Amino acid sequence: MRDSLSITDVRPWGSAPVDLVIENGTVAAVSAAAGSPVPAGEHVDGAGRLILPALSDVHLHLDSSRLGLPFRAQTGLPGRWGRIMNDRQNWRSAERSVAERASFTLAVAVANGATRIRSHAQVDADTGLTKLEGELAARERYADVCDVEIVAFPQVGILLEPGVIDLMDAALSAGADLVGGMDPCELDRDPVRHLDAVFGLAEKHQVGVDIHLHEAGELGLFTLSLILDRVRALGMTGLATISHARCLASGLPGVPAMIEELAEFDVALTHAAGAQGWALPLLDLAAAGVRVGVGMDGQRDYWSPYGNGDMLDRAWQLAFVNGYGSDQQVEHALGVATWGGASVIDRSLRPLDGTDPHPGFAVGDPAEFFLVDAVSPTSAVMDRPAERTVIHRGRLISVDTAIEGFEIPGRWGREGT
Incomplete structure (x- = not known):
């Protein structure tokens, strides 16, 4: 028996109203809104609302x-190391456990329309696997x-403290999906050994890598070239x-030239x-076909x-910091926050490369959507209406964000809670 869902009278990316038929988690048919009798099975009445690909953090x-x-x-000293140490000094005194905090944050993200998440779980000599275990419980x-991917993330470096490589190895055995890295030159001051460890673990566990690279200028380009050398040598395209x-x-x-090489080896950002x-x-990245997504960090x-847990708000921030003002530009920022991120996680999806400015609604596309009452994609980004209808794997979902000890901040929490 096929799982089916009909979504009627919705406007993909603000276009003319259509009816969608979803079967087994993918788009099976798209047709002009007919106003005909609703087919049997689960049904969502779009009532003329905007429908967009689900947000991706x-x-x-x-x-x-x-x-x-x-x-x-904020109590941390300025700079990256000051913030790293601020986290180390304070995380155990948080009012709730890692699992509880991760669960609430995840619930808010999903309620706001994000159905694909990639999260970094800190693994180091201080935290051990405690933070990973909290994220696994929330997932x-x-x-x-x-859908949640978890990166084993060495925030304090791989080489500065003993036993971190073994902990990373254990994290990947315990359920982490990817192996992370962190500023191989600036932090560990030994990019060769750092990257050898990262890619050695990736090869051992047959997983991908996601490396934090804050390093700026020529130093960052140098480190990026070392990463690309390993991607090429190990056949890790994509x-x-x-x-x-x-x-x-x-x-x-x-x-x-670096952007072209990222595209050649399908390295996402x-x-x-x-x-x-x-x-x-x-x-420029889109024109080259580089996959780009954005997140709350x-x-x-x-x-x-x-x-604040709302990736539509982050799409606004992305448009704002880039100085985007035209509808086309704002829609691109929204595309990065939706389909762009989805294509980072699922490499079978085509990248957001400018050839299809309104992806997500072709037959065969995954049925990951959210509906919002807005005139256009740009107005959705500017207004960020709080009420969302969320579709995951072709099914209408809802999430209870009422978790004891937590309160949704600001205007997001003043209605319906």
Whole structure:
């Protein structure tokens, strides 16, 4: 028996109203809205609302999130190391456990329309596998409403403390999906040994890599070239992601050639809608066919006061920091936050390359959608209406965000809670 869902009178990317037929989690048919009798089976009446590909948060730290807890003043020293140590000094005193905090953050993300998540779980000599275990518990709790990938993430480096490589190995055996890395030159000061460890674990466990690369300018381009050398040598086309890739925001002469190489080896990029000095050349990346997604990163944690669990809000931030004003540009930012991120996680999906500015509604596409009452994609990004209808794997889903000890922040929590 086929699982089926009909979605009637919806406007994909603001186009003319259509009816959708979903079977076994994929789009089976798209036709002009007919106003005919509703077919048998589960049905969603779109009532003329906008329908978009589901949001994708592909750079998240569920284990460090304090979303929904009392707002905390920033106490970390300036710089990356100061924030790393601030997290280490304070995470155990959080009002709720890692599993509880990760679960609430995940629930809010899904309720807002994100059905694909990639989260980094910190693994180091201080935390051991505790944070990974918390994220695994949250993933299991919400397995029916979203797909979550977890990266074993060495936030304090791989070489600075003893036993980290073994812990990373154990994390991958325990359920992490990818192996991470962190600034091989600036942090560990030994990019060869760092990357040998990362790619050695990837080869051993037959998994992909997702490496944090905050390193700027020529140093970052150098490190990126070392990563690409290993992707090429190990035949890992389509299995690597670079998080942040700040060096590509430098405007240096070597950036265009690096973008072409990223496209050649299908190396994806994820980032957090960074401002000056961090804003990626999104349109150039799309023109080259590089997969790009965006995420919330840390949320109200020991690194940053930003984040609210709504990836539509992050799409607004992405458009804003890039100076986007036209509908086409804003829709591209929204595309990065939806289909772009989906294509980072699922490499069978075509990248957001500009040839199809409104993806997600062809026959055979995955039925991952959200509906919102907005005139157009641009108005949806500007207004971010709170009410969303979410479709995951071809099924209408709902998530209860009423978790004891947590409160949805700001205007998102004032209705229906």
